[in-house]
Amino acid sequence: MTVPRTGTPSRGLLIGGREVPALSGRTTDDVDPVTGEVYLTVPAAGPEDVARVVDAAHAAFAEWAATPPSTRRALLERAADLMEARSGEFTDIMIQETGGTRTWAAFNIRMSADLIRQAAGMATRPVGSVLASDVPGEWSMAVREPAGVVAAFVPWNGPLILCTRAIAVALATGNPVVVRPSEDAPVTSGYFLADVLADAGVPAGVVNVLTNDRTDAPAVVEALIADPRVRRVNFTGSTPVGRIVGRLAGEHLKPVILELGGKNPIVVLDDADPVYAASGIAVAKFMNSGQICLSVDRVIVQNGVADAFVEAFLAKVRTVGQGAAEGEHTLVGPMINARAAERVAGLVADAVAKGATVLYGGGPAEGSFYPATVLTDVTPDMRVHTEEVFGPVATVYRVETEDEAVTLANDTEYGLSSAVYTENGGRGLAVARRLRHGNVHINDHSVADEPQAPVGGVKDSGFGHFGSDWGAEFFTETRWITLADRHRAYPV
Known part of the structure; x- marks a missing residue:
C-alpha cells in the first residue's frame, strides 16, 4: 500500500x-x-x-x-x-x-x-x-x-x-x-x-x-x-x-x-593478485546493491588461488557499507522495492535448500533491503545459477583449469559483460578473446565504463x-x- x-x-x-x-x-x-x-x-x-x-x-x-x-x-x-x-x-x-x-x-x-x-x-x-x-x-x-x-x-x-x-x-x-x-x-x-x-x-x-x-x-x-x-x-x-x-x-x-540482461562472470586466474581481484569484484558486485546490468553475478576462481581469493573477498565484503542510502560510504542500500528484495531472498533460499553454502549474509529480506551475500557450492539446478540476480548476491565457483573457467563463463544464454584477473597481460588477452561477451575487461571489473566505448x-x-x-x-x-x-x- x-x-x-x-x-x-x-x-x-x-x-x-x-x-x-x-x-x-x-x-x-x-x-x-x-x-x-x-x-x-x-x-x-x-x-x-x-x-x-x-x-x-x-x-x-x-x-x-x-x-x-x-x-x-x-x-x-x-x-x-x-x-x-x-x-x-x-x-x-x-x-x-x-x-x-x-x-x-x-x-x-x-x-x-x-x-x-x-x-x-x-x-x-x-x-x-x-x-x-x-x-x-x-x-x-x-x-x-x-x-x-x-x-x-x-x-x-x-x-x-x-x-x-x-x-x-x-x-x-x-x-x-x-x-x-x-x-x-x-x-x-x-x-x-x-x-x-x-x-x-x-x-x-x-x-x-x-x-x-x-x-x-x-x-x-x-x-x-x-x-x-x-x-x-x-x-x-x-x-x-x-x-x-x-x-x-x-x-x-x-x-x-x-x-x-546479463549473467556476468569474472574469471580469477591462478596467477592473479587475490587482494586486488577481491577489491574490484566487491565493487562490481555490490555497487548500487548489485542492481546494474553490468554487475558481476558469477565469480569463477582457479583452485590455485581460490583459498586466498575467498579469504580476501570476504574481508572486503565485511567492510562494504550497508544501510541507509544517505550514508556517505554506503554501497548496499535499499533495493528498488520490497518485491525486488523478496525475489533475491527467494533465489538465496532456493540455493540453500539445494545445498549451497552461505559464506556471508543471506537470510530473509527486510522491506526493500537485502544484505550483501556470498554463496558457494552452487550447482546448475539452482535458480541463482542461471537467473540474473540483479541484487547483492555473489556466487563463487572453484575450477581446476583455465579451460574449465572459460567454459563455465560462457555457459549462459547471456553475453553482456565479463572480466579476467591475471598478472600476465598476454594470458589475460588470450582468455578475453575466448569469452563470448560484448564487453571484456582485463584486470578491471565488469562494471567498467567509458563514454566513448561501444557498450552492448x-x-x-x-x-x-x-x-x-x-x-x-x-x-x-x-x-x-x-x-x-x-x-x-x-x-x-
Missing part, C-alpha cells in the same frame, strides 16, 4: 515544452522504496496520448535538424555544465525515488556529464564522404542525415546514465526524442535530464517525456513503436521485455538497439551499441547523392 505525502508534488507529460495531464486525467504514483510514501505523481498516459507526444517531436524535427552543428554542440556542452552544478539536487531525488546511494548518484552525474560532452563532439563531426565514381564529371557522395523521431525506453537502475546514453547522440545528430522513463523512476530516468536540456536552451519539442502506469505499459510501448513518424528505437532493460520491443520494432521495420551485448543480452563514437550511424540515414558538372550523352 502506498501512502501519499502531504502536498505531494506532481509532473505532467512533457509535450512540446509544456507539461499537460493525460487525456484520461489518470495519474500514477512514484513511490519512495524505503518509506512506502508517494514521492511524486505523474500522468498515466494511454495510447491516445502517444500521438500527441510524437506530434510535438515530429514538429520540432525540421528546425532541430537544420540547427547549426556548432549550436547543437554548444547547447549540449552547456547542459553538461548544468548537470554537474545540480549534482546535489539529483542526489536528493535519486535517494527518495530509487534508494540509490550517494556514491551511485555521484557516478551517475559524473558519467552522464562525460557522455553529453562526448556526444556534443558528434555534432560537428563529418557527416559524409566523397565516393569514387566511374562517371566523368560526376561527384558521388554518401551523406548521413538525421533519421527522425527517436523513442527511448529507459530503466530505473542507472537512471541518468542510461537516459543520457539513450538520447545524447540522437540529439547531437539532429534528432528529436521521446523519452519513456521507468515507472519506478520517472524523474531520474526522464524528467531531470529533460529539465537540464531545456534550461540549457534546447528548443521546446526536441525532448519530450511520456509517463504511464505499469498496467498500461504494453499498450503505450506498442503505440509508440508503431507510430510511423518514430524512426529509431532504443531500449535498455530486461531480456523478456527486450524481446517484445525487438519484435515490435521488426514488425514496423524500425532499427533498434537493445541492451538487455551479444546473445540474449541484445544487439547494437550505445556510445558516442558508435551511435551516430544508428541515429542517421545514409543517402547516396550525385552531382554531375556537365551534361551526359544519353542513349535516347
Whole structure:
C-alpha cells in the first residue's frame, strides 16, 4: 500500500515544452522504496496520448535538424555544465525515488556529464564522404542525415546514465526524442535530464517525456513503436521485455538497439593478485546493491588461488557499507522495492535448500533491503545459477583449469559483460578473446565504463551499441547523392 505525502508534488507529460495531464486525467504514483510514501505523481498516459507526444517531436524535427552543428554542440556542452552544478539536487531525488546511494548518484552525474560532452563532439563531426565514381564529371557522395523521431525506453537502475546514453547522440545528430522513463523512476530516468536540456536552451519539442502506469505499459510501448513518424528505437532493460520491443520494432521495420540482461562472470586466474581481484569484484558486485546490468553475478576462481581469493573477498565484503542510502560510504542500500528484495531472498533460499553454502549474509529480506551475500557450492539446478540476480548476491565457483573457467563463463544464454584477473597481460588477452561477451575487461571489473566505448551485448543480452563514437550511424540515414558538372550523352 502506498501512502501519499502531504502536498505531494506532481509532473505532467512533457509535450512540446509544456507539461499537460493525460487525456484520461489518470495519474500514477512514484513511490519512495524505503518509506512506502508517494514521492511524486505523474500522468498515466494511454495510447491516445502517444500521438500527441510524437506530434510535438515530429514538429520540432525540421528546425532541430537544420540547427547549426556548432549550436547543437554548444547547447549540449552547456547542459553538461548544468548537470554537474545540480549534482546535489539529483542526489536528493535519486535517494527518495530509487534508494540509490550517494556514491551511485555521484557516478551517475559524473558519467552522464562525460557522455553529453562526448556526444556534443558528434555534432560537428563529418557527416559524409566523397565516393569514387566511374562517371566523368560526376561527384558521388554518401551523406548521413538525421533519421527522425527517436523513442527511448529507459530503466530505473542507472537512471541518468542510461537516459543520457539513450538520447545524447540522437540529439547531437539532429534528432528529436521521446523519452519513456521507468515507472519506478520517472524523474531520474526522464524528467531531470529533460529539465537540464531545456534550461540549457534546447528548443521546446526536441525532448519530450511520456509517463504511464505499469498496467498500461504494453499498450503505450506498442503505440509508440508503431507510430510511423518514430524512426529509431532504443531500449535498455530486461531480456523478456527486450524481446517484445525487438519484435515490435521488426514488425514496423524500425532499427533498434537493445541492451538487455546479463549473467556476468569474472574469471580469477591462478596467477592473479587475490587482494586486488577481491577489491574490484566487491565493487562490481555490490555497487548500487548489485542492481546494474553490468554487475558481476558469477565469480569463477582457479583452485590455485581460490583459498586466498575467498579469504580476501570476504574481508572486503565485511567492510562494504550497508544501510541507509544517505550514508556517505554506503554501497548496499535499499533495493528498488520490497518485491525486488523478496525475489533475491527467494533465489538465496532456493540455493540453500539445494545445498549451497552461505559464506556471508543471506537470510530473509527486510522491506526493500537485502544484505550483501556470498554463496558457494552452487550447482546448475539452482535458480541463482542461471537467473540474473540483479541484487547483492555473489556466487563463487572453484575450477581446476583455465579451460574449465572459460567454459563455465560462457555457459549462459547471456553475453553482456565479463572480466579476467591475471598478472600476465598476454594470458589475460588470450582468455578475453575466448569469452563470448560484448564487453571484456582485463584486470578491471565488469562494471567498467567509458563514454566513448561501444557498450552492448551479444546473445540474449541484445544487439547494437550505445556510445558516442558508435551511435551516430544508428541515429542517421545514409543517402547516396550525385552531382554531375556537365551534361551526359544519353542513349535516347
